[in-house]
Amino acid sequence: MxxxxxxxxxxxxxxxxxxxxxxxxxxxxxxxxVLDDIAVEITNLLDGTRTLxxxxxxxxxxxxxxxxxxxxxxxxxxxxxxxKGLATA
Amino acid sequence: xxxxxxxxxxxxxxxxxxxxxxxxxSNPLELxxxxxxxxxxxxxxxxxxxxxxxxxxxxxxxxxxxxxxxxPQLVExxxxxxxxxxxxxxxxxxxxxxxxxxxxxxLAHVQISFQGARPQTADRIGNYxxxxxxxxxxxxxxxxLGMSLTVNAVVHRQNLEELPAMIDMALELDADRLEIAHVQxxxxxxxxxxxxxxxxxxxxxxxxxxxxxxxxxxxxxxFDYVVPxxxxxxxxxxxxxxxxKTLNITPDGRVLPCHAAETIPGxxxxxxxTTPLAKIWFEGQAFNAFRGTAWMQExxxxxxxxxxxxxxxxxxxxxxxxxxRATDPVCHLSPLHQxxxxxxxxxxxxxxxxxxxxxx
Numbered sequence: 138m139x140x141x142x143x144x145x146x147x148x149x150x151x152x153x154x155x156x157x158x159x160x161x162x163x164x165x166x167x168x169x170x171v172l173d174d175i176a177v178e179i180t181n182l183l184d185g186t187r188t189l190x191x192x193x194x195x196x197x198x199x200x201x202x203x204x205x206x207x208x209x210x211x212x213x214x215x216x217x218x219x220x221k222g223l224a225t226a
Numbered sequence: 227x228x229x230x231x232x233x234x235x236x237x238x239x240x241x242x243x244x245x246x247x248x249x250x251x252s253n254p255l256e257l258x259x260x261x262x263x264x265x266x267x268x269x270x271x272x273x274x275x276x277x278x279x280x281x282x283x284x285x286x287x288x289x290x291x292x293x294x295x296x297x298p299q300l301v302e303x304x305x306x307x308x309x310x311x312x313x314x315x316x317x318x319x320x321x322x323x324x325x326x327x328x329x330x331x332x333l334a335h336v337q338i339s340f341q342g343a344r345p346q347t348a349d350r351i352g353n354y355x356x357x358x359x360x361x362x363x364x365x366x367x368x369x370x371l372g373m374s375l376t377v378n379a380v381v382h383r384q385n386l387e388e389l390p391a392m393i394d395m396a397l398e399l400d401a402d403r404l405e406i407a408h409v410q411x412x413x414x415x416x417x418x419x420x421x422x423x424x425x426x427x428x429x430x431x432x433x434x435x436x437x438x439x440x441x442x443x444x445x446x447x448x449f450d451y452v453v454p455x456x457x458x459x460x461x462x463x464x465x466x467x468x469x470x471k472t473l474n475i476t477p478d479g480r481v482l483p484c485h486a487a488e489t490i491p492g493x494x495x496x497x498x499x500t501t502p503l504a505k506i507w508f509e510g511q512a513f514n515a516f517r518g519t520a521w522m523q524e525x526x527x528x529x530x531x532x533x534x535x536x537x538x539x540x541x542x543x544x545x546x547x548x549x550x551r552a553t554d555p556v557c558h559l560s561p562l563h564q565x566x567x568x569x570x571x572x573x574x575x576x577x578x579x580x581x582x583x584x585x586x
Contacts (some may be wrong), residue, residue, distance in 0.1 A: 220445050
């Protein structure tokens with residue numbers, strides 16, 4: 138995936154906190170995805186203005202991590218969301 | 227004792243009324259009339275209880291749920307309670323004003339049924355003239371209003387050749403998801419089986435088309451594919467397991483583990499509004515009847531797949547094997563498997579073209 142692409146949640150996909158399961162979830166047609174802490178951080182930044190590169194550098198900075206380590210994980214997660222029909226880029 | 231997880235989804239069958247008369251309708255043969263339907267207050271209460279129980283998805287279904295005047299109110303209430311609101315509709319009674327009201331109420335996803343790709347085919351199967359064109363118009367509005375769109379295509383012998391055209395139609399409509407479902411033979415479909423059963427070659431061709439298109443369209447169009455299980459080797463994981471994920475509430479307020487569960491004798495269905503939904507889910511007789519694996523007979527009881535497919539569909543086991551505890555006869559391990567396969571192949575050759583249409 139091109140780092141200059143701007144990923145966003147797909148039309149009709151919602152993220153919310155589920156108080157029954159004490160976790161953030163992504164909801165879509167026939168889809169319930171429970172998000173872990175990292176997934177919550179990434180989806181927080183899917184605002185339709187940030188590029189994939191921006192998202193990776195923001196997270197690298199926030200967690201004082203090496204961007205070379207962060208970017209592949211972020212890319213893999215977003216690609217998975219796109220494959221599942223939950224995001225677009 | 228194993229812990230019972232909270233349900234994820236509620237199927238709210240608001241009504242059995244429907245302008246379409248599809249001969250494979252999943253509703254029971256004995257349809258409920260308008261007078262038996264529950265009121266707005268009842269459904270608002272159900273939504274509150276479902277949300278408290280941990281349900282995340284609500285499917286407004288029927289019949290045709292859009293025939294209910296209170297649908298926008300129910301959608302709004304469900305959304306306010308944190309439920310993801312889905313509308314399962316024929317779309318023929320919708321219009322621009324109704325759809326935008328629903329979008330404003332918080333509706334997230336609309337699933338529109340299509341009976342074919344050609345208007346002549348589709349309108350004949352639904353027995354509703356002009357239906358197909360109306361569905362196309364409404365599908366375009368759904369995405370314009372920012373809601374997720376599923377094209378639901380039920381396929382069978384009399385429209386399977388239009389499968390490639392239905393995939394193109396979903397793309398042309400900019401759908402997010404395409405559900406291609408071979409008819410499941412319960413209720414009306416069981417009655418019309420000889421007019422619906424595809425032959426094996428046609429089913430294998432359809433399988434190959436879906437596999438190829440699903441791969442080619444990854445990330446653009448999500449495919450959900452329900453195979454014609456008479457030709458399958460392993461049975462489907464019906465409902466994601468009995469009493470594990472889903473509750474189904476009938477128009478008159480009875481709570482079922484699946485929409486066809488009423489065909490199984492000896493089950494007791496509690497009423498929402500009378501018994502708390504949580505009590506029905508965790509303790510209800512019908513929900514516990516086939517929950518887990520303790521109820522199983524051989525060959526299910528010692529099968530490696532028993533916690534994967536849970537022995538298949540209980541309603542189908544009853545319909546075909548005469549015993550709801552039997553292995554679903556579509557499974558290759560069932561002693562009836564060969565007989566079922568032969569019956570499917572014989573029926574697929576039948577001359578039968580006429581339908582018994584669904585009528586109240």
